[in-house]
Amino acid sequence: MNKLIPLLQREWLQYRFGWALMVAVPLGVALLLLAFGEIQIGQEAAKTVGSKLAPLLTVASLAGSAVTLFLIACFTSIIIVAGMARRDHSDRSVEFWLSLPATHSASLAAPLLVHLLLVPAAALLAGLAGGLLVSLVVVARVVGVGEWFAMPWLDLLPAVGALTARMLAGLPLAMLWLSPLILLVVLLSAWFRSWSWVILGVGIGLGSQLLKQLFGQPFLSDVTLALLKQAGNALVYADSEFKMGGSDGVERLSALPAWAWHDFVMALRELPSPLLLGGLLFAGGCFYLLVLWRERGAGAAG
Incomplete structure (x- = not known):
């Protein structure tokens, strides 16, 4: 663990300004627009909601802000991670990092941990x-x-906390499902530089069409879509079998912690599957090839 700390600190020192902008700019723009812009709510809708309007606006604001920043962080982190393999070689900092008592696998794992989970x-x-x-x-x-x-607030905050805990608990599961695609992009970026995304998209598209012509099944696209779907289910499974019950807003808020736990259990039940096992084996192979690539590059740099 001590060997990982300098690597984690490196990510913080290198990206802290960008992370601050990623949070401050969307929130600042939203606050300015809402403070000085025009907010329109239909009179009929306001009458229908009645006294629940303020809680609904609060929940919508909390959910909108959290989900927006979460999605921005996920997309930017995947883009950053895609180019992490060549980062040390492009700026020649690999020679410095080789002087630290850290293995090549740790040097690759630390950015993945930071950008895909912590950020x-x-x-x-x-x-x-x-x-x-x-x-x-x-x-x-x-x-x-x-x-x-x-x-x-005594009813609202526990409900928001339960939903937040659900998202945080589902994040590692989602990254497990996405790990084959993410590590494949990182490996392609190490081999082919900026052509990685093009090769991935064209490879999946043409490969799926070829498999469909040969075997009648677009295997690659089906697997890709299945991985993306399971990653979404890991964050919010939205099982229709669980009923929160109650017509009152307070009753529904009090039922959200139970719903969040049930939703997380349903996501866990999807883990024992051949798709995830095969995906993790494929991701492990990609990571191993990345370690080999880094070792060869480090040997050339040394």
């Missing part, structure tokens, strides 16, 4: 914190600031 999780939490400010502005402009302070 999206931190972005989700930052989105929730910023969502509180966004909800305050929205509720204050629509129904008055007093309604924001008068909301049933």
Whole structure:
């Protein structure tokens, strides 16, 4: 673990400014637009919702801010990770990192851990914190600031916490499902530089068509779509069998922790599958080839 700390610190020092912008810019733009722009809510919709308008606006603000920053973090992290294999070789810093008591596998695993797990999780939490400010502005402009302070926070916060815990618990599962695709892109980037995404897209498309012509089944595209679907299910399974019950908003909020636990259990039940086992074996092979590639490059640099 001590050998990983300098590698984790390296990611923080190199990307902290970009991470700060990734959080501050979307939240800042949203706050400015909501504070000085026009917020339109139909009168009929407002009458239908009634006293639940403030809680609904708050939940929408929290969810919107958290999900937006989470998705931005995921997409940017995947793009950064795709080019991580050549990062040390392009700036010749591989010679410095070879002087540290860290293996090649640790040097590759540390960026994966930071960008694929820690950064999206931190972005989700930052989105929730910023969502509180966004909800305050929205509720204050629509129904008055007093309604924001008068909301049933003792019912709302546990529900939001349960949903947050559900997303955080599902994040490692989602990355397990996506690991074959992510590590394949990293490996292709190491071999073919900026052509990795093109080769991946063309390879899946042409390979699927070829397999469909030969065997009547577009295997590659089916596997890719299945992995993406399971990654989404790992975050939110949305099982229709679980009913929260209750027509009152407070009753539904109190049922959200149970729903989140049930949803996570359903996602766990998808793990024992040939698709995931084959994907992890494929991802392990890609990681092994990356380690070999880095060793050869380090040997040339040394």
